[in-house]
Amino acid sequence: MTRTDPTPTIAPSExxxxxxxxxxxxxxxxxxxxxxxxxxxxxKRGEFLTLLGPSGCGKSTVLRMIAGLEQPTKGQVLIQxxxxxxxxxxxxxxxxxxxxxxxxxxxxVADNIASALKLRKIPEEEVRQRLxxxxxxxxxxxxxxxxxxxxxxxxxxxVAVARALVRRPSVFLxxxxxxxxxxxxxxxxxxxxxxxxxxxxxxxxxxTHDQTEAxxxxxxxxxxxxGNLQQLDAPHxxxxxxxxxxVAGFVGSPQMNFLTLPCEAGAARLxxxxxxxxxxxxxxxxxxxxxxxxHVRRAQPGDTYxxxxxxxxxxxxxxxxxxxxxxxxxQQTTYTLRLLLPSDATWEGDSLQIxxxxxxxxxxxxxxxxxxxx
Amino acid sequence: MTTQPLDRTPxxxxxxxxxxxxxxxxxxxxxxxxxxxxxxxxLLTSFKTNEAIxxxxxxxxxxEFTLEHYQELFERRPFFNYMLNxxxxxxxxxxxxxxxxxxAAYALARLRxxxxxxxxxxxxxxxxxxxxxxxxxxxxxxxxxxxxxxxxSLILPYAAINLPLTILVMRSFFQxxxxxxxxxxxxxxxxxxGLLLNIVLPLTLPALATTGILAFITxxxxxxxxxxxITAEPMKTIPVAASQLGGASxxxxxxxxxxxxxxxxxxxxxxxxxxxxxxxIRGLTSGAxxx
Amino acid sequence: xxxxxxxxRPPVTHKIDVIVQRDRQIGWMLTIPALLLLIAVxxxxxxxxxxxxxxxxxxxxxxxxxxSGIQNYIRMAQDGRFWQSLWNSxxxxxxxxxxxxxxxxxxxxxxxxxxRGRNIVRTIAILPWALPTALIALAxxxxxxxxxxxxxxxxxxxxxxxxxxxxxxxxTLAMVAVIIADVWKTTPFISILLLAGLQSIPDxxxxxxxxxxxxxxxxxxxxxxxxxLPQVVIALVFRFAQAFGIFDLIAVMTGGGPGGATEMVSLYxxxxxxxxxxxxxxxxxxxxxxxxxxxxxxxxxxLLSRVRxxxxxxxxx
Numbered sequence: 001m002t003r004t005d006p007t008p009t010i011a012p013s014e015x016x017x018x019x020x021x022x023x024x025x026x027x028x029x030x031x032x033x034x035x036x037x038x039x040x041x042x043x044k045r046g047e048f049l050t051l052l053g054p055s056g057c058g059k060s061t062v063l064r065m066i067a068g069l070e071q072p073t074k075g076q077v078l079i080q081x082x083x084x085x086x087x088x089x090x091x092x093x094x095x096x097x098x099x100x101x102x103x104x105x106x107x108x109v110a111d112n113i114a115s116a117l118k119l120r121k122i123p124e125e126e127v128r129q130r131l132x133x134x135x136x137x138x139x140x141x142x143x144x145x146x147x148x149x150x151x152x153x154x155x156x157x158x159v160a161v162a163r164a165l166v167r168r169p170s171v172f173l174x175x176x177x178x179x180x181x182x183x184x185x186x187x188x189x190x191x192x193x194x195x196x197x198x199x200x201x202x203x204x205x206x207x208t209h210d211q212t213e214a215x216x217x218x219x220x221x222x223x224x225x226x227g228n229l230q231q232l233d234a235p236h237x238x239x240x241x242x243x244x245x246x247v248a249g250f251v252g253s254p255q256m257n258f259l260t261l262p263c264e265a266g267a268a269r270l271x272x273x274x275x276x277x278x279x280x281x282x283x284x285x286x287x288x289x290x291x292x293x294x295h296v297r298r299a300q301p302g303d304t305y306x307x308x309x310x311x312x313x314x315x316x317x318x319x320x321x322x323x324x325x326x327x328x329x330x331q332q333t334t335y336t337l338r339l340l341l342p343s344d345a346t347w348e349g350d351s352l353q354i355x356x357x358x359x360x361x362x363x364x365x366x367x368x369x370x371x372x373x374x
Numbered sequence: 375m376t377t378q379p380l381d382r383t384p385x386x387x388x389x390x391x392x393x394x395x396x397x398x399x400x401x402x403x404x405x406x407x408x409x410x411x412x413x414x415x416x417l418l419t420s421f422k423t424n425e426a427i428x429x430x431x432x433x434x435x436x437x438e439f440t441l442e443h444y445q446e447l448f449e450r451r452p453f454f455n456y457m458l459n460x461x462x463x464x465x466x467x468x469x470x471x472x473x474x475x476x477x478a479a480y481a482l483a484r485l486r487x488x489x490x491x492x493x494x495x496x497x498x499x500x501x502x503x504x505x506x507x508x509x510x511x512x513x514x515x516x517x518x519x520x521x522x523x524x525x526x527s528l529i530l531p532y533a534a535i536n537l538p539l540t541i542l543v544m545r546s547f548f549q550x551x552x553x554x555x556x557x558x559x560x561x562x563x564x565x566x567x568g569l570l571l572n573i574v575l576p577l578t579l580p581a582l583a584t585t586g587i588l589a590f591i592t593x594x595x596x597x598x599x600x601x602x603x604i605t606a607e608p609m610k611t612i613p614v615a616a617s618q619l620g621g622a623s624x625x626x627x628x629x630x631x632x633x634x635x636x637x638x639x640x641x642x643x644x645x646x647x648x649x650x651x652x653x654x655i656r657g658l659t660s661g662a663x664x665x
Numbered sequence: 666x667x668x669x670x671x672x673x674r675p676p677v678t679h680k681i682d683v684i685v686q687r688d689r690q691i692g693w694m695l696t697i698p699a700l701l702l703l704i705a706v707x708x709x710x711x712x713x714x715x716x717x718x719x720x721x722x723x724x725x726x727x728x729x730x731x732x733s734g735i736q737n738y739i740r741m742a743q744d745g746r747f748w749q750s751l752w753n754s755x756x757x758x759x760x761x762x763x764x765x766x767x768x769x770x771x772x773x774x775x776x777x778x779x780x781r782g783r784n785i786v787r788t789i790a791i792l793p794w795a796l797p798t799a800l801i802a803l804a805x806x807x808x809x810x811x812x813x814x815x816x817x818x819x820x821x822x823x824x825x826x827x828x829x830x831x832x833x834x835x836x837t838l839a840m841v842a843v844i845i846a847d848v849w850k851t852t853p854f855i856s857i858l859l860l861a862g863l864q865s866i867p868d869x870x871x872x873x874x875x876x877x878x879x880x881x882x883x884x885x886x887x888x889x890x891x892x893x894l895p896q897v898v899i900a901l902v903f904r905f906a907q908a909f910g911i912f913d914l915i916a917v918m919t920g921g922g923p924g925g926a927t928e929m930v931s932l933y934x935x936x937x938x939x940x941x942x943x944x945x946x947x948x949x950x951x952x953x954x955x956x957x958x959x960x961x962x963x964x965x966x967x968l969l970s971r972v973r974x975x976x977x978x979x980x981x982x
Contacts, residue, residue, distance in 0.1 A: 068684075071682045071684045072679065073678070073682075074677065075677060085677075088560070088687075089557075090564065096558065100554045102555045104558075119568075405776075412793075412801075412804055428813055430813065431818055432818035478698075481693070486688055486692070493700075499962065500703060502962055504909065504912070505912070507710070507711065508707065508710045511709060514717075515709070534707065566687075591795050594797065597798065613799035616800055617799045632803050632807065643795045646795065655791065659857060
């Protein structure tokens with residue numbers, strides 16, 4: 001399933017050192033519980049890597065292994081080229097923002113932010129200096145003497161980020177830091193985070209199950225499922241060229257349409273139309289056609305692949321209509337397809353002539369689920 | 375929100391309302407009488423004169439009150455000492471139980487010990503041992519170590535008796551503590567001991583208070599060990615001393631002083647209950663139910 | 666880092682999880698002091714009792730202790746006083762637990778209602794539990810006094826009796842009196858546990874049940890009791906162990922009298938050891954009592970596991 005090889009981004013010409021490297025990472029709790037199977041990747045200075053996947057895909061375990069809160073069963077964690085697999089979390093020069101923020105409830109904001117510095121015996125003058133900088137940077141000056149219980153959710157989140165920034169670590173680890181904020185605040189903070197970490201040198205490893213966060217924040221996204229890396233790419237690549245059916249279905253909203261079509265002589269049949277297949281699929285008996293709802297459109301003169309769709313559900317999303325139609329392919333088989341129409345679109349009756357632009361179609365091997373390029 | 379004005383409560387079923395109208399206040403009243411009457415009777419007796427105490431028929435509203443029974447306890451008997459003894463033993467054993475029990479509870483909650491569930495099960499079972507099964511063996515130990523009439527012979531067993539409850543209550547508390555907090559402290563660079571002292575302990579204080587109160591009550595109330603291991607008169611604890619109050623002859627039972635002694639020995643606990651009702655309930659239920 | 670990790674190289678395997686190992690080391694260091702004290706005060710005395718129960722050891726005689734096999738147990742089988750005390754314990758335990766459970770459930774149901782001053786009533790309702798049993802026993806001795814006791818006075822005034830009853834001097838009535846005192850003292854424990862159980866039952870279950878057309882009585886039997894069952898079993902197990910080992914209350918109120926009518930196993934053990942100084946036989950009594958208790962608790966634990974299983978099944982539904 002894994003399309004990427006273990007060292008996908010390090011081209012020989014690149015001299016820049018990887019800040020964080022994972023080699024064949026595996027975590028086995030019991031023979032049947034293997035949250036991380038074999039993960040290798042590396043993150044460079046200034047990169048923002050998001051581990052994206054459904055809950056239970058192993059992304060949090062990966063983060064905990066990087067932090068040193070769990071020991072991998074196999075494999076190594078390297079930070080700035082040094083093998084830290086056996087180092088306790090405090091000796092790794094990483095900082096982490098937790099989902100629950102994990103602020104110490106009995107300490108003031110200032111003490112919370114400074115606690116790691118004090119433990120490292122950093123001179124008091126410098127601690128004060130760094131506190132001043134970070135509190136100014138995040139606009140926390142007025143809150144420094146408060147206890148966490150006297151802060152709003154957004155303020156707590158910012159304190160947690162401040163606590164990570166003040167460390168000046170080699171790597172930032174963020175574990176779903178936005179999931180405890182309400183929807184409105186989340187968008188603001190997301191934008192804030194993006195600017196904030198763009199100004200930092202150290203790379204970020206960010207865990208989320210939210211594709212919007214992954215797409216907007218990251219320079220690279222690693223899609224995980226079932227303990228395996230599905231795809232590691234830039235966000236637009238993940239969207240435009242999903243490596244397999246899982247990634248295609250997980251990223252993008254509304255979800256991509258998947259139609260399982262029969263094949264004949266190197267072409268897939270949908271009703272009375274047939275789509276020529278890319279060469280690797282020429283002998284397949286079945287194939288999966290994937291097309292995003294935003295790429296399906298109403299038929300115009302000159303379109304090749306047009307079908308009549310019977311509308312059975314219209315959902316108003318505000319900016320768009322999400323229209324669900326049935327396509328009668330043969331006497332026995334009907335396919336369901338969803339498409340987005342602009343909010344000013346009008347139609348009469350309950351049928352719609354739709355077109356599937358061939359350049360937007362993704363083909364997947366029906367057996368392995370892997371994408372096959374045109 | 376808690377009480378509906380009874381006459382304005384709208385309900386489709388009228389008969390059940392009228393039934394409820396008197397049933398709830400009546401049962402609440404009965405509960406209050408049931409729980410208070412015996413204790414209040416003893417309180418009243420302690421202030422009655424000897425004549426009123428021995429009057430037939432019984433005097434319910436004495437015309438005069440007296441402190442003579444209390445005076446007797448403090449002036450002719452060392453009751454202040456008894457209370458102090460009880461206080462010292464109960465406090466020290468409570469501190470010991472918390473000091474040994476909380477670290478163990480943390481380990482059993484978080485540190486993935488081998489056989490953790492077996493240990494917890496064994497500790498739960500131990501809470502069911504009545505002291506009568508232990509006193510014989512402990513008596514042997516006390517004799518062998520010559521600990522008779524030494525408060526260690528009470529403090530150590532009391533601490534032990536309180537350990538299971540302490541461990542179970544504290545463990546369930548630690549399990550509810552957000553794990554992120556400890557992980558965050560590890561990332562910050564705290565050692566395990568530093569984490570326990572600087573992060574976990576401050577958060578634990580309310581739970582420690584809860585368990586401490588329960589342990590103190592148990593220790594203050596203990597009877598059989600105190601009866602067996604402490605025989606020197608001035609060293610006795612209050613339950614034993616009060617139960618051994620006697621008159622000049624068997625026929626002359628000093629009801630007044632006994633009542634006063636009961637009041638004195640109970641008073642500290644009544645105060646504890648009044649102030650810490652919530653903690654006591656929380657401790658009792660989490661200790662028994664979460665195990 | 667100059668060389669890229671060659672895909673051919675096998676991944677490094679870590680045989681020992683250092684993090685888990687470090688946690689465990691510290692964990693045992695934190696646990697062992699408590700375990701040692703527990704062993705010294707719980708395991709050692711029981712173990713010693715097992716050992717001594719095979720020995721004839723009476724400090725009241727000049728005889729040297731000597732190994733005597735199961736002699737003590739044979740003696741126990743023929744000891745009428747032991748069987749009597751065991752019977753007394755069974756009667757006391759059974760009756761007081763049943764009454765306490767019914768009363769405790771009633772009190773819990775009342776305290777679970779909303780009424781003004783509920784917190785104060787709750788405080789009052791746990792008061793008896795917190796008070797020292799020995800002192801409470803003194804209070805009840807006074808209440809049941811044959812000459813000046815308030816119980817007799819009330820009964821006389823209500824013309825239920827013609828002359829004062831000697832409560833603690835009559836074998837049956839003495840048992841009644843100690844049971845009443847025990848019920849007073851320990852019912853609060855049961856109501857606290859059951860109240861906590863009641864509060865953990867979500868309101869929407871009752872609402873859903875009412876929408877289904879159930880009345881309060883049906884809700885009690887079909888929702889309250891089944892979901893309360895775990896707490897019921899736990900409370901009863903605790904109370905069983907405490908009542909079976911009851912000592913201070915009886916020792917102070919009746920001393921086991923009159924004529925051994927309220928002598929429980931615990932009192933018999935105590936006088937065997939402290940009055941007759943018969944450590945060997947006392948040990949055998951301890952061992953048998955211990956085994957009976959373990960047996961009863963094992964049965965209860967088995968029931969509890971089944972109850973919990975079925976409660977979870979109810980939740981899932």
